[in-house]
Amino acid sequence: MPKFAANLSMMFNELPFLDRFAAARAAGFEAVEFLFPYEHPAEEIAARLKGSGLQNVLFNAPPGDWNAGERGMACLPERRAEFRDGIKRALDYATALGCPRLHVMAGLAPAGGARDTLLATYAANLDFAAEECAKASVKPVIEPINHRDIPGFFLNTTAEAASIIEALGPERVGLQFDLYHCQITEGDVTRRAQELLPFIAHMQVADTPGRNEPGTGEVRWDFVFDAIDSMGYRGWIGCEYRPKGETLAGLGWMQKYREHDA
Numbered sequence: 130m131p132k133f134a135a136n137l138s139m140m141f142n143e144l145p146f147l148d149r150f151a152a153a154r155a156a157g158f159e160a161v162e163f164l165f166p167y168e169h170p171a172e173e174i175a176a177r178l179k180g181s182g183l184q185n186v187l188f189n190a191p192p193g194d195w196n197a198g199e200r201g202m203a204c205l206p207e208r209r210a211e212f213r214d215g216i217k218r219a220l221d222y223a224t225a226l227g228c229p230r231l232h233v234m235a236g237l238a239p240a241g242g243a244r245d246t247l248l249a250t251y252a253a254n255l256d257f258a259a260e261e262c263a264k265a266s267v268k269p270v271i272e273p274i275n276h277r278d279i280p281g282f283f284l285n286t287t288a289e290a291a292s293i294i295e296a297l298g299p300e301r302v303g304l305q306f307d308l309y310h311c312q313i314t315e316g317d318v319t320r321r322a323q324e325l326l327p328f329i330a331h332m333q334v335a336d337t338p339g340r341n342e343p344g345t346g347e348v349r350w351d352f353v354f355d356a357i358d359s360m361g362y363r364g365w366i367g368c369e370y371r372p373k374g375e376t377l378a379g380l381g382w383m384q385k386y387r388e389h390d391a
């Protein structure tokens with residue numbers, strides 16, 4: 130049975146961030162993910178997790194100046210020191226929150242930047258992240274992102290991600306397989322999931338093209354979720370979608386997975 134985690138950066142936006150934990154638990158979730166915890170003390174978030182009986186399964190390393198358009202810095206040669214500091218900061222949070230996965234965003238490829246240099250920086254930074262994360266029993270994950278949502282993002286395809294992971298060692302760095310991005314960039318999502326299964330350490334989902342709940346767009350999710358389950362994926366699937374209306378009103382698609390569980 131697929132296991133779904135609520136993405137608290139996108140879901141339950143009717144509430145302030147810290148109140149979304151209890152709301153997710155009341156809605157039946159047992160796990161949550163979010164983009165960035167850094168505006169809140171780790172102890173406060175840990176208390177919300179504990180108080181709600183939730184586990185935190187993923188969050189992102191500091192991305193640089195998000196409001197100025199930055200989307201990570203792992204591929205940027207001149208940001209290596211900041212990248213390293215960010216990994217250490219993220220691991221302080223991961224330790225406090227008991228979180229097993231850390232999403233390390235590649236960043237935007239600078240115009241005119243030589244791809245070889247960016248790739249070498251990306252690999253070296255991920256190697257550093259893998260070393261540090263291993264000490265904290267955390268697995269860093271990388272995610273190919275489509276060019277419509279983030280034009281210029283350095284990592285776009287699952288093939289690129291797989292070759293980087295293969296070089297660094299799939300036991301050290303995993304794939305964050307976001308079916309929404311894959312459907313936009315590549316399609317063929319169940320075949321991709323099957324081929325990439327040995328690399329996948331976390332999944333995320335939203336329907337396409339609107340990035341809303343499963344069932345609001347073009348993909349037949351019953352088929353996809355059954356296929357993912359049958360192929361033996363037992364990790365979390367983060368609901369990284371923007372609810373079309375109220376979060377709770379849009380949770381009908383999950384009902385059959387809960388009823389099956391009972």
Ligand SMILES: O=C(O)C(=O)[C@H](O)CO
Nearest residue numbers: 164189232272274307369
């Ligand atoms: O956008 C996504 O799909 C993500 O998972 C990132 O963490 C945020 O851009």
Ligand SMILES: [Mg+2]
Nearest residue numbers: 272307333369
């Ligand atoms: Mg994602």
